[in-house]
Amino acid sequence: MAPVRPNDNGRASGFGPRASRRLCVILVITVLLLAAGPATAKDLDARAAAIAARLRCPVCQNESVADSPAELAAQMRMLIREKLAAGETDKQIVDYFVSKYGEWILLEPPRRGLLWIVWLAPAVALLAGGYIARSYLRRAVRSSNKLEQ
Amino acid sequence: MAVAPQVKSSRPLVWTGVAAAAIAAAILLVLVFGLQRDPRAIPSPLVGRQAPGFILPLFDGGTLDTRALHGKIVVVNFWASWCFPACYEEAPHLQRIWERYRGRGVTVVGVNIQDQDKPAREFLDRFRQTFPNGMDPSGKISIDYGVYGVPETFVVDRAGRIVAKHTGAVTKDQLASKIEALLRGGAGAP
Numbered sequence: 001m002a003p004v005r006p007n008d009n010g011r012a013s014g015f016g017p018r019a020s021r022r023l024c025v026i027l028v029i030t031v032l033l034l035a036a037g038p039a040t041a042k043d044l045d046a047r048a049a050a051i052a053a054r055l056r057c058p059v060c061q062n063e064s065v066a067d068s069p070a071e072l073a074a075q076m077r078m079l080i081r082e083k084l085a086a087g088e089t090d091k092q093i094v095d096y097f098v099s100k101y102g103e104w105i106l107l108e109p110p111r112r113g114l115l116w117i118v119w120l121a122p123a124v125a126l127l128a129g130g131y132i133a134r135s136y137l138r139r140a141v142r143s144s145n146k147l148e149q
Numbered sequence: 150m151a152v153a154p155q156v157k158s159s160r161p162l163v164w165t166g167v168a169a170a171a172i173a174a175a176i177l178l179v180l181v182f183g184l185q186r187d188p189r190a191i192p193s194p195l196v197g198r199q200a201p202g203f204i205l206p207l208f209d210g211g212t213l214d215t216r217a218l219h220g221k222i223v224v225v226n227f228w229a230s231w232c233f234p235a236c237y238e239e240a241p242h243l244q245r246i247w248e249r250y251r252g253r254g255v256t257v258v259g260v261n262i263q264d265q266d267k268p269a270r271e272f273l274d275r276f277r278q279t280f281p282n283g284m285d286p287s288g289k290i291s292i293d294y295g296v297y298g299v300p301e302t303f304v305v306d307r308a309g310r311i312v313a314k315h316t317g318a319v320t321k322d323q324l325a326s327k328i329e330a331l332l333r334g335g336a337g338a339p
Contacts, residue, residue: 058296058297058298059297059298071263071288072263072288072291072292072297075263075287075288075289075291075292076288076292078287078288079287079288079289079292097292098194099194100194100195100292100293100294100295101193101194101295101297102192102193102194102295104192128168128172132165135161135165
């Protein structure tokens with residue numbers, strides 16, 4: 001094997017320790033970039049799916065854009081993906097669909113004004129049911145105790 | 150002695166009954182109100198707002214840029230060849246409106262959605278439609294107009310504002326009354 005000769009600058013040509021270090025750095029960067037590509041795509045896919053799950057499919061009966069096999073839902077999913085790739089935030093995208101279809105497009109009603117009734121009614125009903133059941137049971141226990149006496 | 154506790158215990162029972170009746174009445178009211186509404190009728194937030202612009206590749210070649218239609222009254226119709234019978238019913242009406250008003254600053258634009266090229270072209274041939282018509286394969290135009298089904302028709306005034314949205318088959322009389330009102334009203338409303 002021919003010895004590595006110093007070049008005009010006095011530096012060794014070929015794969016010296018500096019060159020191999022540089023190569024390592026390039027390799028690491030390449031690997032990181034390659035890994036980051038699919039990761040970003042995955043992240044966008046997850047965000048797109050989460051947004052689609054919040055939107056009602058306009059041509060279905062109570063089905064989300066994420067779940068529906070309808071063509072319009074597929075087009076909406078594609079549009080969400082494109083908007084995310086273009087750098088729009090989740091809120092901007094949801095607001096876009098609300099501006100086109102109204103709040104009807106949201107599967108979950110917004111938490112404000114009279115719409116709080118929708119959110120609070122189940123809890124209130126549960127508490128009221130619990131209270132009624134408790135008083136009924138108390139009365140039943142009391143009357144059975146009396147009968148025993 | 151035995152009477153007093155009985156009276157005491159029946160009071161909460163009465164209140165519970167009243168509360169239950171009130172809740173039942175409220176639920177009944179909501180149901181009566183809700184059942185009278187058409188679950189498929191979605192109010193469009195776009196009426197009264199500026200119509201989204203678009204560039205539409207046309208079936209007969211070329212493209213239509215809605216910016217070129219500024220100052221005109223525009224009828225935008227979303228349709229599909231599989232949409233039977235509504236799209237088939239309204240197709241002759243749209244052609245009639247185009248023929249009647251094209252010389253008076255009115256344009257009809259057909260936007261074909263969720264369809265395929267061949268049946269869409271067959272539809273156009275069948276109804277001899279001559280107004281600008283093109284396909285929106287990505288659905289971007291229809292989503293921009295908040296379309297949720299076919300057919301849907303929007304009437305846009307000379308200022309580019311959506312003044313009406315019609316869901317289902319539209320007739321020439323319905324369109325003519327809107328267009329006549331806009332023609333009478335000058336550049337603006339009704």
